[in-house]
Amino acid sequence: MTSNRPYLLRAIYDWISDNGLTPYVLVDAGQPGVKVPAHVIKNGQVVLNLAMRAVANLDLGNDRIAFQARFSGVSQSIVIPVSAVLALYAQENGQGMMFPADENDESAPAANGLEVVEGSAEAPATGGDDDSRPKRGAPHLRVVK
Secondary structure (H helix, E strand, C coil): CCCCHHHHHHHHHHHHHHCCCCEEEEEECCCCCCECCHHHCECCEEEEECCCCCEEEEEECCCEEEEEEEECCEEEEEEEEHHHEEEEEECCCCCEEECCCCCCCCCCCCHHHEEEECECCCCECCCCCCCCCCCCCCCEEEECC
């Protein structure tokens, strides 16, 4: 059977967009075929805004995600093989879906066994906080058992 990843990506993208949120994609920039500006890569990964207001000519295909985006005022062609997508989530609340780094790796955790946790690496968000404001920072992953 073909991979379900591109179908799930399109469904999650539509769900995030339909709810008025901003879809962000987390990409393993070390995968072959990833074409993104080098200056946006951090720790081998890149997070990109896929909102319709941020990109042009978005193509969520079965093999790749392709679009035009501006970086420092310069339009760039971005290409992301579907297999390089690690997560697609809403920037505002972290809701979305994580994907295993390599879908052929039997030892990789299942996508439904991970969640996005807002907060910084130094001080991750914890449950039971009385502070009702959401913590800001890069999304982090943790295995949920």
